Amino acid sequence: MAVSMTAADAAPKAPKRRSQFSLAWRRYRRNWLAVAGLIWVILFLIVGIIGPWIAPENYAQANILYANQPPSAKFPFGTDGLGHDMLSQLLWSVQNALEIAFGATLVSFIIGVALGLWAGLRGGVTDMVIMRLVDFMFAFPTYFLNLILVVKFGRGMIPILMAIGITGWAGYARLIRSLVLGMRNGEMVEAARALGATQGHIARRYLLPNVVNSLLVALAFGIPGDLTVMAGLSVVGMGLAPPLPSFGNMIAQASNNVLGYPWLLYFPAGAFAITLLSFLFVADGLQEALNPKGGY
Template sequence: MAIAVTQPQAPARRARRNSPMYRAWQRYRKNWFAVAGLIWVILFFIIGIIGPWIAPYSYTYADFLHMHSGPSWQHWFGTDTVGYDVFSQILYSIRYALEIALGATCVSFLIGVILGLWAGLAGGIIDIIVMRAVDFMFALPSFFFALILMVLLGKGIFPMILAIGVPGWAGYARLIRSLVLAMRNGEMVEAARALGASQWHIARKYMFPNVVGSMVVSLAFGIPYDLTAQAGLSIVGMGLNPPMPSFGNMLAQAGANILGFPWLLYFPAGVFAITLLSFLFVADGLQEAFNPKGGV
């Protein structure tokens, strides 16, 4: 007698395959550049976490017997003009780059989300004030604003986070406001408002979940910008204090020694360029995954 075997997990499997996140991942994985970029970004994060423990030398150790030394078994990426190991400097630079870029992105994102939600939901004079502030921030070059903040706050990781993060909120605020305005008069929002729901409840329950995809894409594009901004601040001498390594400090030193010691430029610039491209590939893949019809 044959016994029928049921598959109770089939409905759950179908539900998972029909979920927005699963469909987004299926679209994302079709973009080979985005997948390759994601692999490098994950590796970049892992190195940023464990880099100081796997570095052959401390970033404060100078090998005076091998200054200006090319790549070798002792110093894989060579040494700089002081005798610092370039490979170790890159590993430490990845750690500081992640701390500053992620911190600055979080600062920009939090300010932008709060002001964008407030302007979109409140409307009226609040919306006008916030949007005029957004216009002002776009009119003022953000890098110039960051330089001013660095002069006022001084050098260091936390001042760089604030200097890069504070000027970057305007783009997030404008994006969130536009998304909120598109949903503010929707049926679900109107029904919740008629039942006496607060603005915060409406934003948390109905609006925020519907803009997560666009915010993730915007964050993915924001991180490489913050990486570039912190490197630019270091190049002009307003970054981390030596001997704390950063990609900007290494590129600034390499620019003055490119003819005699090209490895000082090739290795840090190569890692930095691949990292920026990887983040951009990931952001592009996320945009296709969450917004298949185009637009952020």
């Protein structure tokens, strides 16, 4: 019995269309450094969430009898001059770094995107005033401004988070403003204006969806930058107030005893360096995956 074949059966099937996410992931995973960085960042996030619950000791618990112990089965990362367990301090440092760096980056991101959108859409005097403020933020040493704010408001988690957050928005504002300027006179935006769409509707419907990839890349680069600022404040004694541990506090304290007790520096400095590199690798991978033509 012959089997009849219709024209639809004989025609070759069209290849299945890949989603934007699958295409981006395919480009991302070609970069093995970005994949390795993503694995470390995921571990960093997990440790930041559960670290205090798996820490063998309280970060503030001192025991002089175990002062300056080298790494061992009881103290895998050794102890400091007061007998603090370095592993416990490191686990708590990850959580503190996670909260401050992510919180500060989010604050900077929100301020920068809002001001950049406003400047790009409104133009004129509004654009000039915001861009002059951006120029001032770039010209003024942001690190000194961070120090001034921390001295003024204290060395707690929230003051440091806000000090870093409200001084780091200028780069986001300049980026979003430049992207908006390239699109605000496009056909879709002009048609929306002709139909009476508000500036807010234009921003939500036509502008933000087209710049989200660039903003994600900028956000990924911003996190390691804020981690570095946080550590820099600790090194000069203006980070989290003891006994709260942080990468910067641990590195600063270890620098005085690095020759006699090198493990005090190796573990926190090594973890911090790997974390920074991992975030940068992830950001670089996102840039290649989301913006394959280059640039933000």
